Amino acid sequence: MKKRFSSIRYSYIVSHLNGLFLTFVTILAILLSIFVLISPKWLTANSIFLFIGLYIVIAFFVSIYVGFRSSGDLKQKMDYLSVLITQYANGNYQSRIYIDEGDELNRIGRELNELGEKLQNQVKSLQRLADENAELAKSAHKSAVIEERQRIARDLHDAVSQQLFALAMMSEAAIRQVENKPALAKEQMIEVASAANQAQTEMRALLLHLRPVHLSGNPLPIGIKKLVEELQQKSQIRFQVSIEDTLKLPAVTEEHVFRIIQESLSNILRHAYATEVKIEANKKGEELFLHIADNGKGFDLLQDQEKKTSYGLKTMKERSEELGGTFTIRSNVDEGTYIDIRIPC
Template sequence: MKQRFSSIRYSYIISHFNGVFLTLVIILAILLSVYVVVSPTWLTPEAIFLFIGLYAGIAFIVSLYVGFRSSGDMKQRMDYLSVLITQFSNGNYQSKIYFNEGDELARIGNELNELGEKLQSQVKSLRRLADEKAELAKSAHKSAVIEERQRIARDLHDAVSQQLFALTMITEASIKQLDTNPTLAKEQMIDVASAAHQAQAEMRALLLHLRPVHLSGDPLPKGIKKLVAELKQKSQINFQVDIDDTLKVADTIEEHVFRIIQESLSNILRHANATEVKIELLKRGKELFTHIADNGKGFDLSNDNTKKTSYGLKTMKERSEELGGTFTIRSNKDEGTYIDIRIPC
C-alpha cells in the first residue's frame, strides 16, 4: 500500500494538493489583512470562511481530477521504459522504444535504444570470440583429452581408490565381528553400504567426464539424449527430458550448452543424491532456454562449502556469459536445485 501511494501518479496529485493548500493560506491571509485594516462592510468573517470553504472543496475535486489525468501519460511512458529495461535484462537487446515528445523522457528512451544497440553489438563480439575460442579448443582437443584423463586418474586414486580400500578394511573387520558381536558387524556393514554408494556416485561422475569433449558431429538434442540414455543404465535416477528434436543453433552454442548440461549432471551424481532429474531445452522467440532441475538434498547458496560443486557452478556460469546469456540458480536444503539458462541466438 505504501509503495502504491509513492508512485508517480499519486505524486502528481499530492503536488496539486500542496499548491491548493498554499493558495488557500495566501488568500486567507490577504482577506484577513483587508478585513483588519480596511474593514469593508461587504467583507465579513462569515463571507471569508464561506469563500475559503467553497474554494477548498472545488479546488480539491479539480486537483484530484487534473492530477490523475495529467499523470496518466507520464506513468504510461515510465512503464514503457521499465518494460524496455526488463527486456534488456532478459537478453532481448533488439527491443526499442519511441516517443513523439521532445522532453527528457524521450531523450532517455533514445539513450536506452542506443544502449540496446551497443549491448547487441557486444553480444555479437562475444559470440565471435566464443567461435574463435571453439576453434582453438578443437585444435587443442588431443592435449585436452590427455590432460582430462590424467586428472580423472588422479581423482580415481584420491577418491574411489581410497574408498575401496576403506571398504576392504571395514568388510574384513565385519567378518571378524560377525560371530562374536553381530550388532557391531551390522553397523559396520551399514557403513560399507554407505561408502559403496558414495564410491559408485563418484565413479559415475568420473565416467561421465570420460565422454568426448565435443558432440562428435551429433546435433545437440541427440547428444543430450544419448548422454541421458547412458546415465539411465548406470544409475537409478528417473530422467524427464523435454527437448525439441528439430532444434538448431550455432555450433558454439551447442558445444557450450552440452558441456553445461554435462557438468550439471556430474554435480547431481556426486552431490545431490537425487532420484528425479528434469532437463528442458527449447527455443523461446530469439532465446535458447535451458532448465535443469533435481529433487536432491540441495544446498545453501549463501554458505556453500563444497568446493567442487561451487567450481562446477562457476564454470557453467562462465560458459553462459561467454555466449551473452544469463545463468540463474535456485537451491535450498532438502528442496532440490533448479538451474535456468537463457542464451540469445
C-alpha cells in the same frame, strides 16, 4: 584469326597504314591545290597520279616492314610480363624479369619484381605463422591433457580412493565381528554396501567427464537423449527430458550447451543424491532457455562456494557467459537445486 589481328604487331602495322593514308590524303590535296591554282607546266595530272601511285605502293610495304620490326621488341617485353604474371598466378613468386630500357615497361617490370618479392615474403610469413599455430595447438593440447589428468587424479584420490580405503577397513572390521557380534557385523556390512554404492556413483560421474565433449555429428536433442538414456541404465534416477526435436542451434552453441548439461549431470550424480532430474530446453524468439532441476539434498550457496561442487558450477557459468548468456542457480538444503540459463541465438 580475330585474335591474331588484335595482336600488338597487327596494331602497329595498322597504325603505320593509317599514317600512310593520312599522308597520302595530305600530299594529294597539296598537289591538286597547286595544280588547280597555279597550274605549273611540270605538274600534270598524269605526273600527280604516277607519283601518288608509286608513293602508295612503296609506303605500303615500308609501313608493314617498319610496323612489324618496331613492334617486335614491344611484343617480346609484353610476353615476358605475361609469363611473369602467369608464374605469380601459379604460385611461383621467385620468378623475376629484367628489362634494360628505361621506359614504362621497365618500370612495370620493376614493380612486378617487387610484388613477387612481397608475395614471397608473405608466403614465408604465413608458413611461419602456420608452424607457430601448430606448435601452440600442440602445447595447448598437451597442457589440457595434463590438466585434465591432474584433475581426474585429484578426484580419484579425494573421492574414490578414500572410499575404497574405507571399504577395506570396514570389511576387515566386519569380518572380525562376524562370529562374536553378528549384529554389529551386519550393520558394518550395510555401511560397506552404502559406501560401495557411493564409490560406484563417483566412478560413473568421472566416466561421464571422460565422454567425448562433441556430439559426434548428432543434433543437440539427440545427443542429450542418448546421454540421458545411458545414465538411466546405470543409475536409479528418473529423468524427465523436454526438448524440441526441431531445435537447431549453431554448432559452437550446441557443443557448449551439451557440455553444460553433461557437467550438471555429473554434479548431480556425485553430490545431489537425487532421485528425479528434470531437463528442459526450448527456444523462444532469439533466445534459448535451459532449465535443469533435481530433488536432491541441495546446498547452501553462500557456505559451499569453496567446496568441490563450486568447480562444476563455475565451469557451467563460464561456458554460459562465453556464449553471451546468463547463468542463475537456486538451491537450499534439502530442497534440491535449480539452474536456469538463457543464451542468445
